Amino acid sequence: MNHSPLTSPLLPPVTIERIIAGGRGLARLPDGLVVLLPLVLPGELVRPQVRRRRSGYLEAEALEILAPAPARVVPPCPLAGVCGGCDLMHAGPALQLAIKDAILAEALHRAGAHQALENRQAILPSPQPLGYRNRLRLHLDPAGRPGLRRAASDEVIPVPFCPVAAPALNRTLERLHQAARHGLLDPHWGRCDIQLSPVDDQVFAHLALPRPPTEKTRRRLASLAREAELADIALTVAHRRFSLQTEITRRPRLHLPAPARNRPLELCWEAGGFCQVNTGQNEVLVAEVCRLAQPRPQEKILDLYCGMGNFSLPLAARGAKVLGMEQDPTAVLRAQDNARANGLAQHCRFVAVAVTAGLTDLVRQGERFRTVVLDPPRQGLDGAGAQCIARLRPERIVYVSCDPATLARDLHILDEEGFRTSICRPLDMFPQTSHVESLVLLEKNW
Numbered sequence: 001m002n003h004s005p006l007t008s009p010l011l012p013p014v015t016i017e018r019i020i021a022g023g024r025g026l027a028r029l030p031d032g033l034v035v036l037l038p039l040v041l042p043g044e045l046v047r048p049q050v051r052r053r054r055s056g057y058l059e060a061e062a063l064e065i066l067a068p069a070p071a072r073v074v075p076p077c078p079l080a081g082v083c084g085g086c087d088l089m090h091a092g093p094a095l096q097l098a099i100k101d102a103i104l105a106e107a108l109h110r111a112g113a114h115q116a117l118e119n120r121q122a123i124l125p126s127p128q129p130l131g132y133r134n135r136l137r138l139h140l141d142p143a144g145r146p147g148l149r150r151a152a153s154d155e156v157i158p159v160p161f162c163p164v165a166a167p168a169l170n171r172t173l174e175r176l177h178q179a180a181r182h183g184l185l186d187p188h189w190g191r192c193d194i195q196l197s198p199v200d201d202q203v204f205a206h207l208a209l210p211r212p213p214t215e216k217t218r219r220r221l222a223s224l225a226r227e228a229e230l231a232d233i234a235l236t237v238a239h240r241r242f243s244l245q246t247e248i249t250r251r252p253r254l255h256l257p258a259p260a261r262n263r264p265l266e267l268c269w270e271a272g273g274f275c276q277v278n279t280g281q282n283e284v285l286v287a288e289v290c291r292l293a294q295p296r297p298q299e300k301i302l303d304l305y306c307g308m309g310n311f312s313l314p315l316a317a318r319g320a321k322v323l324g325m326e327q328d329p330t331a332v333l334r335a336q337d338n339a340r341a342n343g344l345a346q347h348c349r350f351v352a353v354a355v356t357a358g359l360t361d362l363v364r365q366g367e368r369f370r371t372v373v374l375d376p377p378r379q380g381l382d383g384a385g386a387q388c389i390a391r392l393r394p395e396r397i398v399y400v401s402c403d404p405a406t407l408a409r410d411l412h413i414l415d416e417e418g419f420r421t422s423i424c425r426p427l428d429m430f431p432q433t434s435h436v437e438s439l440v441l442l443e444k445n446w
Contacts, residue, residue: 011035011058013066016044019099021107021404023087023434035060038151039081041069041091042099071095076130077163084151086164086432097123097428100436104404104426111408115421116440123426124288127280132431133165134196135277136173144185146176146192164432166279168201169194175228184224186217194230195271197252198279202231204252206272209237218244234271241270241330251334254279256286256310258317265317267338269308270330276310278429285400285427285439286314292398292423292441293371295320302362302392304355304374309335309348311373311400316347323369324350325358356381359388373398380406381413390417397442402429404436411440420445 014027014035025040027048034057035048045067048060065072075081075089088096101123108117126132138146141156148159160177161170172194179185185192193206205228213221213235221244225233233244252271255264269275276282289311295301297319303312306324308331316322316339326332329352339348351358355376372394374381380403381389389397397419401407411421419442429437 107404113411116424204271375400
């Protein structure tokens with residue numbers, strides 16, 4: 001396989017056929033050879049310049065946009081196309097949604113998930129196209145300034161402001177740059193993630209350090225927390241998570257609507273732990289999951305990859321008996337705390353276990369659940385996961401996915417296990433990017 005760079009040969013103009021997963025445009029040369037280019041849009045005529053030859057295709061850049069798409073817009077960020085973050089910021093909102101829908105449709109078609117393709121519903125737009133992110137994964141440049149990586153590079157570009165970040169994160173970002181000028185950020189830390197607590201707009205930082213901090217480093221971190229006005233700095237050393245404080249007393253928190261309750265659910269999680277990055281769209285997602293799951297009083301629901309209870313608690317608040325499974329023991333502790341704090345401990349049980357191992361135990365014990373909810377990581381279910389779910393014989397499966405390719409693969413497997421896809425609906429969880437979140441309802445077909 002030849003991955004060698006080329007000495008920028010020019011090619012004839014090409015027309016962009018479509019945007020594929022990963023955000024690049026696909027075009028073809030007259031001889032049929034595929035050319036992939038970033039920062040282009042469907043239908044555009046561009047003059048490409050080759051950057052690298054791969055096995056069976058060329059990687060190129062658009063030297064000139066000869067005929068721009070009508071939906072091309074001026075990106076609301078001076079670093080658009082430079083940093084590797086927002087690969088669709090040059091597209092208007094309606095075209096972004098159409099591109100994401102097409103990426104999902106192509107993945108379903110390739111995997112033979114025909115029922116999902118036929119039952120695809122209109123994409124749910126994000127409540128906010130900008131200012132929606134509650135978390136930023138920042139890297140530190142050699143001067144300790146926080147920023148983002150240049151596209152297709154390890155180079156860190158200092159970023160004093162990010163249009164897709166929530167306003168409170170941008171205020172913190174500005175203060176972190178000031179702290180860097182005062183020498184409070186060590187470039188050897190490599191990364192400094194910041195996380196918003198949506199309930200109170202407090203901002204937490206998270207650092208992954210190669211070794212326990214010395215007393216000098218602790219003093220430096222304490223100064224950083226004061227100058228950047230951070231609620232806390234969470235540290236991870238050798239997979240062990242702890243706080244700059246002697247005891248963790250503050251954590252990020254979010255609210256979720258809860259029908260038939262006089263107050264919303266309040267959930268907390270560890271700084272550095274997982275929560276959906278788009279708070280507003282997460283509320284939409286939770287409501288849709290509950291609608292499709294149709295929880296009934298005392299009904300047993302299995303929530304796989306449950307995290308800190310993002311779906312478990314709203315389902316329990318609607319009367320269901322929920323068993324949540326999650327591999328991260330810290331997330332399970334937070335889920336248990338959240339259940340107690342919201343008066344739902346009698347309706348929820350959480351287990352720290354690898355999901356496939358937990359499913360295998362449930363099958364062995366002869367357990368049954370009317371509904372299974374799952375929100376796996378990007379790699380989706382592993383080989384045995386789908387078969388184990390089928391052996392639990394649920395009436396319905398509600399599948400939340402952040403990767404169209406692995407979703408399509410799993411839907412094809414579940415179809416062979418006797419489930420039909422009734423609803424497949426993409427959501428725009430990550431505006432300005434080509435990433436696609438999807439929500440699928442499968443029902444038993446026996």
